[in-house]
Amino acid sequence: MSDIDATVLDRLFATVQSRKGADPESSYTAKLFTKGRAKIAQKVGEEAVESVIEAMRDDRDALASESADLLYHLLVLWADAGLKPDEVWAKLDARVGTSGIAEKASRPKD
Numbered sequence: 643m644s645d646i647d648a649t650v651l652d653r654l655f656a657t658v659q660s661r662k663g664a665d666p667e668s669s670y671t672a673k674l675f676t677k678g679r680a681k682i683a684q685k686v687g688e689e690a691v692e693s694v695i696e697a698m699r700d701d702r703d704a705l706a707s708e709s710a711d712l713l714y715h716l717l718v719l720w721a722d723a724g725l726k727p728d729e730v731w732a733k734l735d736a737r738v739g740t741s742g743i744a745e746k747a748s749r750p751k752d
């Protein structure tokens with residue numbers, strides 16, 4: 643488990659990108675792209691709700707599965723919108739900061 647880390651998101655994103663224009667009959671991702679952004683966004687919303695439900699049921703394994711579904715669909719949404727993961731990582735990195743003060747100063751207000 644220790645050699646698995648968040649770089650899996652970059653690798654999955656590359657695979658997702660490669661499915662643009664692929665055969666929708668053989669790829670769920672390609673099929674999602676043909677259905678369009680509204681459908682992809684709807685799937686992100688559904689998977690977010692399912693993740694919340696599993697968290698509230700205190701089912702850690704189901705929460706992990708639904709979270710994986712959520713992240714996958716979010717990557718498809720980014721790809722459809724032309725957003726690169728690096729742009730999101732940069733936002734997160736700026737928020738982490740190098741100290742508590744930097745973290746507080748750079749975090750957007752709720």
Ligand SMILES: N=c1c2ncn([C@@H]3O[C@H](COP(=O)(O)OP(=O)(O)OP(=O)(O)O)[C@@H](O)[C@H]3O)c2ncn1[C@@H]1O[C@H](COP(=O)(O)O)[C@@H](O)[C@H]1O
Binds near residue numbers: 657669670672710711
């Ligand atoms: N990581 C995923 C992944 N996570 C979830 N899913 C699919 O997301 C769907 C979610 O299930 P749902 O029941 O909510 O949806 P559904 O009823 O199948 O579909 P809808 O009619 O609701 O759209 C399932 O069909 C899952 O197979 C994924 N499909 C593909 N990938 C990866 O994406 C890459 C490209 O795969 P292909 O899409 O097969 O080319 C590969 O690395 C795959 O492992």
